[in-house]
Amino acid sequence: MPERPVHHLCDLRLAVPPDWQSGLTTAKALDLTIATDAATNSAATLxxxxxxxxxxxxxxxxxxYLAGRLAEVRDRRRDTFGSAYQAARGWIEAVYRVRRRDDSPEAQRQIVNHxxxxxxxxxxxxxxxxxxxxxxxxAYDExxxxxxxxxxxxxxxxxxxxxxxxxxWTRPEDTHPANDPNLQTADSDFRTAVRRHLSPWLLPRLWPWWHYRRLRQPTPPHRPEGSTHAAE
Structure with missing residues (x-):
């Protein structure tokens, strides 16, 4: 009785039908296409x-950066308005300096220089x-x-x-400028105007323009020098 040939495992691939081999190749190609498309879509999304x-x-x-710069500009304006307000209020303190002055010419000269x-x-x-x-x-002029x-x-x-x-130094009959009602009103209006002028919003900034409209004087028409108008 003839011996049957022994097939090794490595030879099993020879027993795979050709149509099966083509199906496996197609599946591998399909997987490769899907992986390539996924990588392309991922790169495009990135x-x-x-x-x-x-x-x-x-x-x-x-x-x-813009908000920081605007805050710096607003702070600088606030400091300048504060210094202007301090200089204006310095006239009130000057009254008390004169009342408490020294009689020496040098002390009086210092007050005048001040x-x-x-x-x-x-x-x-x-x-x-x-x-x-x-x-x-x-507002400041007022x-x-x-x-x-x-x-x-x-x-x-x-x-x-x-x-x-x-x-x-202080007497009952002394007049204190800070108690003047007109000054108190102008002082309060100026501080309110500064606060609203420095506001980052548009609507509060319109308040000074509306409040001080009464102080705007119409500009007189310019007349050249030497011009005359005939009397009717």
């Missing part, structure tokens, strides 16, 4: 996300505020006028009076 993420990050950085310095500061801040906002310039009107008579009386002793 490239779609990266520019938008970079744009969002750049926008957030710019807005943060008053000159106050006027220089007020003129400087008037120009700065006018460049910043014509409406706020009207504050200065009310302060000087309230301090005019007390200053004159204080210069005419002799030097006071420490116990007599």
């Amino acid at each position: 490239w779609d996300i990266i520019p938008w993420a970079a744009l969002v990050a750049a926008t957030a950085t710019f807005l943060t 008053l000159h310095d106050l006027q220089e500061q007020v003129d400087y801040y008037r120009g700065w505020i006018a460049a910043e906002s014509p409406t706020m310039a009207l 504050l200065i006028e009310c302060i000087k009107a309230a301090c005019k008579e007390p200053l004159q009386v204080a210069w005419e009076q002799p030097r006071r002793e420490v116990r007599g």
Whole structure:
């Protein structure tokens, strides 16, 4: 009896039908195509996300920088308005300096120089505020006028009076400019105008323009020099 041939495992592939082999090749090709498409779609999605993420990050950085710069500008304006307010209120304190002055010529000269310095500061801040906002310039001018009107008579009386002793620095008959009602109203209006002028919102910033509209004077028409009008 003839011996049957022994087939090794490695030879089993020879027993696979040809149609089966083609099916396996097709399946492998299909898997490869799906994997390639997935990788391509993943890469396309990644490239779609990266520019938008970079744009969002750049926008957030710019807005943060812009908000910081606006805050710095607002703080600088607030400090300047505060210094202008301090210079204006310095005239009120000047009344008490004159009342408590020393009789020596040097002490009186120091007070006079102090008053000159106050006027220089007020003129400087008037120009700065006018460049910043014509409406706020009207508010500051009204504050200065009310302060000087309230301090005019007390200053004159204080210069005419002799030097006071420490116990007599304040007398019942003394006039205190800070108690003047017009000054108090102008002071309150100016502080409100500054606060709303520095607001980041548009609507509060319109309040100074509306409140001080009464102080706007119509500009007279310009007439060339030498022009005459015939009398009718």
